[in-house]
Amino acid sequence: MDTPHVTGLTATPLTPDLVRGALDLERTAHGLLPHRLPTGARAQIPDGQLTMAEAQPSGVRLAFRTRATVVELDTLRTKNAYKGAPERPDGVYDLLIDGRLADRASTTGGNTLLVDMTTGTAETVPGPVGTVRFDGLAAIEKDVEIWLPYNEITQLVALRTDAPVAPSPVPEGRKVWLHHGSSISHGSDAESPSTTWPALAASLGGVELINLGFGGSALLDPFTARAMRDTPADLISVKIGINLVNTDVMRLRALGPAVHGFLDTIREGHPTTPLLVVSSILCPIHEDTPGPSAPDFASLAEGRIRFQAAGDPAEVATGKLTLTVVRSELARIVAQRAATDPNLHHLDGRELYGEKDHAELPLPDRLHPDAATHRRIAERFAEHAFVPGGPLAAL
Incomplete structure (x- = not known):
């Protein structure tokens, strides 16, 4: 909830050692802005979609030890809104105490990015700093994590508590899992930041997450591959x-070399690190119909956001991509490379969410899973990847 400043609390400077899951922290006029791509990569971003997505702090959290019973965090958010569609829910902050979800809250104020899906234009409406407050915490030494909203750009302005704060170190022996994917990995339509499927899978697997899931932007960009190459990690996955x-x-002719190049770059920095290549979960509108995806304007007129495939299946013969085509190519490439790279593995995304799952839990907007499906994907990924003998065995 949004509350005014409460006296009796002490401010702790927001320093990098209090933040996990970000690759860079930018000093702004308001405070710290977490980024999930480094400065050099951001200089090469070609569009506003990725500029927005990498600054939305999916998987980013404050982590500290304290005896505090009250924690306040001031932030300046940028929330998305869509003309003609219902107002989107406020982003959620998850409070974890000693690794377990203890509370949730949201803030108000902040900026609004107002998007017109019919024209592709957007404008930013400015707003004030807001405060998220957690109180009634036990007055004992504890590890506190505040997971930031995965769907709101969040500038960290001030942290206040009623007891001293110290950075909470990563538990000794915990492996770092570096993951890259699309909006589904970013968290789209998950319940909260600690319940996106990568966050849940990391919790189930006992690993430390760095989430490079970027809405609309898992496009085999070389600067993303270089960021992964240069990021310390014990386990790596890419969802393509x-x-x-x-x-x-792109067309089929470009796909194979682009995948090879992306994996080659990662391997420059992580030559023997376990690396799992995951294809897309089931998405019926694009299984055999190429893109692009387009808003279903009939649904938008009814106040709902849904998508449809705007491509022509006949164009597959001339090289247009479908999910069926991409899955086949990924399986072929991984099998070819694994002959000389025993730490490279493949997972068909339909093992995480397939035909039977879609019959039970259809994609609400035809592209993105709901909260229950995020949980299912997380459980299946953890059971496949992180168990002893799995491709990303964490022990």
Whole structure:
């Protein structure tokens, strides 16, 4: 909830050692802005979609030890809104105490990015700093994590508590899992930041998450591969498919070399690190129909956001991509490379969410899973990847 400043609390400077899951922290006029791509990569971003997505702090959290019973965090958010569609819910802050969810809250105020899906234009409406407050905490030494909203750009302005704060170190022996994917990995339509499927899977697997899931932007960009190459990690996964199809950015001739190049770059920095390549979960509108995806304007007129495939299946013969095509190519490439790279593995995304799952839990907007499906994907990924003998065995 949004509350005014409460006297009796002490401010703690927001320093990098209090923040996990970000690759860079930018000093702004308001405070710290977490980024999930480094400065050099951001200089090469070609569009506003990725500029927005990488600054939305999916998987980013404050982590500290304290005896505090009250914690306040001032932030300046940027929330998305869509003309003609219902107002989107406020972003959620998850409070974890000693690794377990203890509370949730939201803030008000902040900026609004107002998007017109019919024209593709957007404008920013400015707003004030807001405060999220957690109180009634036990007055004992504890590890506190505040997971930031995955869907709101969040500038960290001030942290206040009623007891001293110290950075909470990563538990000794915990492996770092670096993951890259699309909006589904970013967290789209998950319940909260600690319940996106990568966050849940990391919790189940006992690993430390760095989430490079970027809404609309898992496009085999070389600067993303270089960021992964240069980021220390013990376990790596890349989820490839849906954005290549629904943005219609390349043809089959370009796909193979782009995948090879992306994996080659990662391997420059992580030559023997376990690396799992995951194809797209089931998405019926694009299984056999190319992109691009387009808003279903009939649904938008009814106040709902849904998508449809705007491509022509006949164009697959001339090299347009579908999920069926991309999955086949990924399986082929991984099998070829694994002959000389025993730490490279493949997972068909339909093992995480397939035909039977879609019959039970259809994608509400035809592209993104709901909260229950995020949980299912997380459980299946953890059971496949992180168990002893799995491709990303964490023990």
